[in-house]
Every structure is written in structure tokens, then in C-alpha cells.
Amino acid sequence: MTEENNAILHQGAERSSPYPVSRLAPAFQAPALAAEIERAESMLSARTSAKLRVIADQIKALQAEARKALDEARDEQALTHAECAFKRLPGKIYHLYQRPDGGRYFSMLSPEDWRGAPPHPYLASYRLEADYSWTALEDLEQADDTGDLVQQLLRIDGLASGR
Numbered sequence: 128m129t130e131e132n133n134a135i136l137h138q139g140a141e142r143s144s145p146y147p148v149s150r151l152a153p154a155f156q157a158p159a160l161a162a163e164i165e166r167a168e169s170m171l172s173a174r175t176s177a178k179l180r181v182i183a184d185q186i187k188a189l190q191a192e193a194r195k196a197l198d199e200a201r202d203e204q205a206l207t208h209a210e211c212a213f214k215r216l217p218g219k220i221y222h223l224y225q226r227p228d229g230g231r232y233f234s235m236l237s238p239e240d241w242r243g244a245p246p247h248p249y250l251a252s253y254r255l256e257a258d259y260s261w262t263a264l265e266d267l268e269q270a271d272d273t274g275d276l277v278q279q280l281l282r283i284d285g286l287a288s289g290r
Contacts, residue, residue, distance in 0.1 A: 206261045217257045223250040
């Protein structure tokens, strides 16, 4: 053996050899090896595509959340800019009406307080929150089970307080 050929030969254990070192070892056929590489490439492509689809779905969901947040901000800004002839206090419920010229204003009087005949069309009722955001009255009436869900999760994990 020449020194040049010796550099090409595998020097480690037979099990880690990149080529058969025994006549009894299975022979590597170029077409079979090419098919195996093609199969591996195909599987890699499928896994990568699946991961990218998941990421694309997450991007779409985040875009939808961003649109929702912007819509809510636009709605809250409109409520904040509605005319109001009194000092707004967090925790109180205010009723929104619309004048014939399109201007909106808040009143402390509900449509029932006007005996069903308010001076202008009634739009909705809102509660002013401590952070000066607005919550629609119909949303207040919906049961909020988020706190119950959090407590259930804490109990499952053994972290809930003795409640």
C-alpha cells in the first residue's frame, strides 16, 4: 500500500467505517444509495413543509389578533372622543346616543330612564373600567369563566391555594 492509499483507508473501528470492511458486509449499490438519499430528501422536504405550514398558520392567527386589537382600539378611541357633559368615573355605566348630525354623546340616563322615548337614538351602554377602557354592557352580562379555568389548572398542577 502506498502512503496515498493509506490516507484514504478508514482508521477507526469497523462498525464506524463509511464503507464495508468485510467481504461478508452488505454491498452498497449506487442506485439503492441514490434511492435512499432521495427518500431522505423527500422526508426532509415534507417535515420542513409541515413546520412552515404551522408557522404560516401562526402568522395568520397573529395577523387576525393584530386586526382585532386595532379594531378594538379604534372603537375605544371613538368612545373616548364621544361628547360627555359630566366627569366620567371608572366603574359607572354610561349610555351612548347619536344626534341627528351624527355626533355621539354619553348620558347617565338609560333608555328606560327616558320612559322608552330618549331624545336621540340609543346606540349602546358601556362601563368605564379603571384603566379607562370601555366594556359593553352585554359583555358584562356574559359569564367570565376564565378565573375558574385558571383555578382548575392550578388544582391539577397542585398549585392552587386552599380555596
